Amino acid sequence: MTDLIVATRNKGKLLEIGKILEGVHCRIYSLADFPDLPEIEEDGVTFEQNAIKKASAIAQLTGLPALADDSGLVVDALGGRPGVFSARYAGTGATDETNNAKLLEELRGTPPERRGAAFHCVIALCLPDGSCTTFSGELRGSILEVPQGGGGFGYDPLFFVEEEGSSLAELPLERKNRLSHRGKALELLKGKLSKA
Ligand SMILES: O=c1nc[nH]c2c1ncn2[C@H]1C[C@H](O)[C@@H](COP(=O)(O)OP(=O)(O)OP(=O)(O)O)O1
Numbered sequence: 422m423t424d425l426i427v428a429t430r431n432k433g434k435l436l437e438i439g440k441i442l443e444g445v446h447c448r449i450y451s452l453a454d455f456p457d458l459p460e461i462e463e464d465g466v467t468f469e470q471n472a473i474k475k476a477s478a479i480a481q482l483t484g485l486p487a488l489a490d491d492s493g494l495v496v497d498a499l500g501g502r503p504g505v506f507s508a509r510y511a512g513t514g515a516t517d518e519t520n521n522a523k524l525l526e527e528l529r530g531t532p533p534e535r536r537g538a539a540f541h542c543v544i545a546l547c548l549p550d551g552s553c554t555t556f557s558g559e560l561r562g563s564i565l566e567v568p569q570g571g572g573g574f575g576y577d578p579l580f581f582v583e584e585e586g587s588s589l590a591e592l593p594l595e596r597k598n599r600l601s602h603r604g605k606a607l608e609l610l611k612g613k614l615s616k617a
Pocket residue numbers: 428429430431434463490491492493494507508509520540573574575576577589601603
């Protein structure tokens with residue numbers, strides 16, 4: 422494989438994925454290289470369905486092997502919500518800020534021992550012929566009561582990682598990549614690429 426397009430509109434994800442793929446012998450494109458591509462509707466009910474939908478649509482439209490990431494936050498006390506709806510948790514026009522505010526609001530009064538959560542990530546790699554492979558990763562942690570740190574994106578300032586004693590937003594990108602749901606899924610993908 423000599424070309425690969427990373428099919429995400431999320432700049433935080435793109436940065437993390439780009440760093441992990443640095444050593445891969447492949448020319449890496451992003452959606453910015455193809456400004457006319459349409460928005461792909463994420464109407465699947467699982468991370469896997471949405472990842473495959475995004476990657477296969479972009480592979481078809483560009484004629485390039487495409488990689489997509491579908492990920493989200495699964496909160497124990499909320500019965501797994503926001504899950505696949507993480508990006509739209511606070512409704513239409515949701516931003517990282519409004520999503521984080523809604524999460525704090527929904528967990529108000531929930532004690533630390535019941536604030537467990539996990540990030541899930543499914544990476545799909547699809548070829549223009551329609552064939553797809555998926556890789557997944559998970560990271561467990563808990564939801565803080567007050568945001569901590571200025572790095573990362575999304576729910577990072579509220580996601581506390583026990584082993585690090587800090588939120589994901591307090592970790593340098595490379596350290597986050599080493600332990601994150603996305604990092605784990607992409608390492609599996611890299612293992613596969615190196616044998617391809
Ligand atoms: O490491 C992470 N650190 C913090 N937050 C995260 C992370 N990973 C996923 N998330 C959150 C962000 C967003 O609210 C949702 C992903 O939604 P998701 O549809 O997969 O991505 P997106 O719409 O931002 O970009 P795109 O679909 O173009 O790849 O979960």
